[in-house]
Amino acid sequence: MWILHFLPDALILWFCNILLVVGVVLTVAGFFAHRIPVIWQYQLPFKFLGIALLVLGVYFRGGLAVEEQWRERVADVEAKLKIAEEKSTATNAKIDTVAQEKIRVIRGQTQIVRQYIDREVVRYDTKFLPGGQCEIPQEFIQAHNKSTERMK
Numbered sequence: 001m002w003i004l005h006f007l008p009d010a011l012i013l014w015f016c017n018i019l020l021v022v023g024v025v026l027t028v029a030g031f032f033a034h035r036i037p038v039i040w041q042y043q044l045p046f047k048f049l050g051i052a053l054l055v056l057g058v059y060f061r062g063g064l065a066v067e068e069q070w071r072e073r074v075a076d077v078e079a080k081l082k083i084a085e086e087k088s089t090a091t092n093a094k095i096d097t098v099a100q101e102k103i104r105v106i107r108g109q110t111q112i113v114r115q116y117i118d119r120e121v122v123r124y125d126t127k128f129l130p131g132g133q134c135e136i137p138q139e140f141i142q143a144h145n146k147s148t149e150r151m152k
Contacts, residue, residue, distance in 0.1 A: 017057075022050075
């Protein structure tokens with residue numbers, strides 16, 4: 001059957017039909033050859049060759065029918081795949097817009113937290129402890145942690 005993949009579909013159909021017709025003709029000629037004096041001696045080869053060609057023709061014709069069914073199934077699956085890809089593209093576009101909106105909101109909130117930190121740093125920047133260390137309040141650390149968590 002792999003040989004049939006190299007031939008065009010119309011040629012394969014003609015090939016199968018010719019095998020069937022020649023097989024039928026040779027089989028009938030083999031069974032009636034004993035009545036014709038010139039070819040009565042070829043009766044047995046006609047029968048064998050006719051039956052062999054008939055079997056091959058039926059085999060190739062069945063294989064061609066199965067091949068056509070598989071091609072139809074592949075075409076159906078490809079059509080469904082194309083529809084699924086279109087739906088996937090639309091869904092991905094929706095997901096992208098939602099994600100961009102969330103990113104914009106997070107960046108805005110992060111900017112607000114950073115502005116808050118900048119305001120509060122000025123307040124505590126003047127309080128130095130002896131030894132050159134400055135005291136950082138707990139709310140400043142929490143605000144800083146919130147801003148870095150949202151950036152991830």
